[in-house]
Amino acid sequence: MNLQINNFKSYDRKLIDDDSIFGLAKAFTMLPKLSDLSLSLKSNGIKDECIANFSSQLPEFINLKYLKLNFWFNKIIENGACFMAQNLQKCSNLSTLILNLQYNKIRYQGALNLSKSILNLTNLTYLKLDLRFCKIGQAGPFDVISTLANCRNLRILKLGFGENNIEDEQEELLLRKIKHIKYIVLFELNLYDDFGEISDSEEEVDEES
Numbered sequence: 001m002n003l004q005i006n007n008f009k010s011y012d013r014k015l016i017d018d019d020s021i022f023g024l025a026k027a028f029t030m031l032p033k034l035s036d037l038s039l040s041l042k043s044n045g046i047k048d049e050c051i052a053n054f055s056s057q058l059p060e061f062i063n064l065k066y067l068k069l070n071f072w073f074n075k076i077i078e079n080g081a082c083f084m085a086q087n088l089q090k091c092s093n094l095s096t097l098i099l100n101l102q103y104n105k106i107r108y109q110g111a112l113n114l115s116k117s118i119l120n121l122t123n124l125t126y127l128k129l130d131l132r133f134c135k136i137g138q139a140g141p142f143d144v145i146s147t148l149a150n151c152r153n154l155r156i157l158k159l160g161f162g163e164n165n166i167e168d169e170q171e172e173l174l175l176r177k178i179k180h181i182k183y184i185v186l187f188e189l190n191l192y193d194d195f196g197e198i199s200d201s202e203e204e205v206d207e208e209s
Helices: 019-029 048-055 078-088 107-118 138-146 169-181
Strands: 001-005 036-040 064-069 096-100 126-130 158-161 188-192
Touching: 048 078, 078 107, 096 138, 107 126, 107 138, 138 158, 138 169, 169 188
Parallel strands: 001 036, 036 064, 064 096, 096 126, 126 158, 158 188
Antiparallel strands: none
16 A cells, blocks of 8 residues: 655644644554555654654554655754654665655764664665755764665665765765675765755666676
8 A cells, every 4th residue: 555645734834733743643553554655744843752753653554665754844853863763773674765854953963873773674775865954964974874884685875965064075985985885786975955856766676786
């Protein structure tokens, strides 16, 4: 069963509240055959407590294989990212994970915790993690990539790190670091602020490449 909810937002600026998002997540658990979930909650003033409540329901989706969350332009800081990480790591059946978290204040520790949680997703083959404008600092991209290098089943990796105080000369070092991940057959790296939406389209992966 596939479910896609786009731009779940009130346009009269009455932003969705914590109880509503938790109720939405709770309702999803009533769909035991749910395998694909795409949810867009952009620009809704979402804070850490809301993320904690929402993500606490994710492990209940026992058949979930595809998860796409658009949470950019909210008010999530590192604690919220850490809460999300704690719950994401329990979603062991995921094969595709797309997290659009740009324009939040995830910071270094939040980014690192997210990448560490992904290590537990042993069935994951496709990852897109967009952390542009998230204040993760110069060390953040290096440590995130170093952590993800241990995901042995990951084949497609798309990362957004633009506008995180990264020096120009670091780009080549980051590219070299990704190229040394022997399991990756396709990668996409953005270190700029004008990248637009990093593509979410999945490519065919030749497992023997």
